[in-house]
Amino acid sequence: MKTQSKIWMNGKLVPYNNAKVHVLTHALHYSTAIFEGIRCYNTPKGPMIFRLPEHVERLFKSARMYSMKMPYNKNEISQGIINTVKASKLKECYIRPLAYYGHGVMGLTPTPNKVEVAIACWEWNAGExxxxxxxxxxxxxxxxxxxxxxxxxxxxxxxxxxxxxxxxxxxxxxxxxxxxxxxxxxxxxxxxxxxxxxxxxxxxxxxxxxxxxxxxxxxxxxxxxxxxxxxxxxxxxxxxxxxxxxxxxxxxxxxxxxxxxxxxxxxxxxxxxxxxxxxxxxxxxxxxxxxxxxxxxxxxxxxxx
Missing domain, CATH: 3.20.10.10 (D-amino Acid Aminotransferase, subunit A, domain 2)
Known part of the structure; x- marks a missing residue:
């Protein structure tokens, strides 16, 4: 993964090395996070994201199932995904939007904590x-x-x-x-x-x-x-x-x-x-x-x- 790329965190593109969360983030302890895996392909018409609306819709359905109040609407998340891919300058990549209960009250109940959102992308290596x-x-x-x-x-x-x-x-x-x-x-x-x-x-x-x-x-x-x-x-x-x-x-x-x-x-x-x-x-x-x-x-x- 290119460390000079940027990651979208709570509405802002931040340098890769500054994309950090607190060790007491609720999701880290209790797995209270949802995500998507999306692909951007290099097509004859340039880089294009495959079935973006369906992925964003599923992300929001996942949020509802986990009582997450998303701090951004679907259009804002979609644009955040596009902006993250643009900033990466990659023609093809894997995209990972992630919503999670953040740092705040510790304990099993997540809902008092703020829902945070991050979007990252990286060059795809088929790997496993x-x-x-x-x-x-x-x-x-x-x-x-x-x-x-x-x-x-x-x-x-x-x-x-x-x-x-x-x-x-x-x-x-x-x-x-x-x-x-x-x-x-x-x-x-x-x-x-x-x-x-x-x-x-x-x-x-x-x-x-x-x-x-x-x-x-x-x-x-x-x-x-x-x-x-x-x-x-x-x-x-x-x-x-x-x-x-x-x-x-x-x-x-x-x-x-x-x-x-x-x-x-x-x-x-x-x-x-x-x-x-x-x-x-x-x-x-x-x-x-x-x-x-x-x-x-x-x-x-x-x-x-």
Whole structure:
């Protein structure tokens, strides 16, 4: 990350090294924070932010679920995101808006504390999300269950949800896999540690429904819309663990991962053990769409300039 870049904090762009919070910030102790992950792509029309209104809308929905009174409206946050990307001078980047309960009263109850907002962006390095783009990811079904809405709101993109996901990711990496697949309390497939999941059988695509304890992923929604526009059938239904082992194809979606193939689960090859035809088609199409090369989806972009 370039330390000469700037970070938007509570309405002002501040130097990277000055973007600091107090050690007694409530969110640091009790995980009372929400966030978004957004991508800016370098398109033929210049840097463009992918599905910005949908990300900002989800951020505000997350805030409502956590009783956060956002100190800025949606337009102000959207403009803050654009200004942060402009200040970075990056043509492509990952963008992280974050709202959190700040320093003030210590104790479990967060609401007496001020809600603070920060926006950062950095040059995207595929890193841990890259497995599966070419060779296909090796996954394991995690021993950690995905928490569900009986415990906390899973439709919120909240920092606390990702403590559960991090346990699954670390376990998978420690055991020699690329990624984890999590089941919910009913034993149904939920999602990866940071991605939604899809299976393909006989040319039909299935994905877990929102009530399976998944995040309503914006890349998930994009891929569903793209698939249907390409004449592919997409069904939202409960998926059993056994369905993973007999699927013709499995793939995952997410802001970081985009569309990545899964070619092995619990040491069982998926299909022929190679990225499948439908997965490759959706990978290629999403690549074109997200880089602004498909005119059908240009309304998904917000220009930075």
């Amino acid at each position: 999300s890259s497995a599966g783009k070419t060779r296909g990811a090796r996954c394991k079904v995690s021993s950690w269950l995905r928490i569900d809405s009986r415990s906390q709101p899973m439709q919120a993109k909240a920092a606390s949800n990702y403590a559960n996901a991090a346990l699954a990711r670390v376990e998978a990496l420690r055991d020699g896999y690329d990624e984890a697949i999590m089941l919910n309390y009913h034993g149904k497939v939920s999602e990866g540690s940071a991605e939604n999941i899809f299976i393909v059988n006989n040319g039909k695509i299935s994905t877990p429904p929102l009530n399976a304890g998944i995040l309503d992923g914006i890349t998930r929604d994009s891929v569903i819309k793209i698939a249907r526009s390409e004449g592919l059938e997409v069904i939202e239904r409960d998926i059993d663990r056994e369905d993973l082992y007999v699927a013709d194809e499995v793939f995952m979606t997410g802001t970081a991962a985009e569309v990545k193939s899964v070619t092995e689960i619990d040491n069982v090859p998926v299909g022929n053990g190679k990225p499948g035809e439908i997965t490759r088609k959706l990978q290629d199409t999403f690549f074109e769409v997200s880089r602004g090369k498909d005119e059908r989806y240009l309304d998904w972009f917000t220009p930075v300039a």
